[in-house]
Amino acid sequence: xxxxxxxxxxxxxxxxxxxxxxxxxxxxxxxxxxxxxxxxxxxxxxxxxxxxxxxxxxxxxxxxxxxxxxxxxxxxxxxxxxxxxxxxxxxxxxxxxxxxxxxxxxxxxxxxxxxxxxxxxxxxxxxxxxxxxxxxxxxxxxxxxxxxx
Numbered sequence: 264x265x266x267x268x269x270x271x272x273x274x275x276x277x278x279x280x281x282x283x284x285x286x287x288x289x290x291x292x293x294x295x296x297x298x299x300x301x302x303x304x305x306x307x308x309x310x311x312x313x314x315x316x317x318x319x320x321x322x323x324x325x326x327x328x329x330x331x332x333x334x335x336x337x338x339x340x341x342x343x344x345x346x347x348x349x350x351x352x353x354x355x356x357x358x359x360x361x362x363x364x365x366x367x368x369x370x371x372x373x374x375x376x377x378x379x380x381x382x383x384x385x386x387x388x389x390x391x392x393x394x395x396x397x398x399x400x401x402x403x404x405x406x407x408x409x410x411x412x
Contacts, residue, residue: 266290267327270338271349273301273310276400277369281338284367287407290336296323297349314342317381319352330360334390337361341370344377354385365410367393369400 268285271294272278278294285292298321301310313320329335339350346354346368354361366382366389368375375394382389393410 264333265331266334266336267329267332268292268336268338269295269325269327269329269353270336271295271297271340271347271353272338273306273340273347274397276397277338277340277367280367280369280395280400281336284336284338284407284411287411288336291327291332293325293327295325295349295353297352298322299348301349310347311343313348314345317345317351318348319355320348322349322352322356325353328360329357330362332363334363334365335361336365336367338367338369339378341368341374341378344374346378346381351385354382354387358386361387364389365391365393367395367410369395369397371397 266288268281268290270281300306339347368378379392399405
C-alpha cells in the first residue's frame, strides 16, 4: 500500500509524530511550508488570529500528488481550537484529491477534538483520527498501532 504523510509543524511536535508515522509505514513524507511567518511570539499571535478566521494562506508548492496514494496521513497542530492554517490551506488546495485520509493532530490540551469536528465543514471524512497532547508526544506516551492498521 502506497502511503503519504503530509504535515505542518510550528514547534516540531507534529513533525515528530509525522516522522514516527512515516517510519512505521514506509510512507513518503512532506512538510507543508507556509509563506507566512508563524515563528516567535508575533507569529504565535498571528497563527491564533488566522486560525480563528480560518484564513487560507499562501503555502509553498508540494511535490507529492495525494491522488497517487492509497492512504494519505495529514497532520496539524491545533491553534485556538482550529486546524492550523497551513494544513487547512493544503486541504483546500487538494479538494477532490484526498481519498482514504487519516488525520492526526497535536494540541496543548485536548482541543484536537474541535479540529476533527472542523473537518466536516470542509467535506473531509477521515477513515481514522488520532489526537495527542504536546506532553504525550514529548514523552513518547502513545501507540500508533490502532491508527495505522
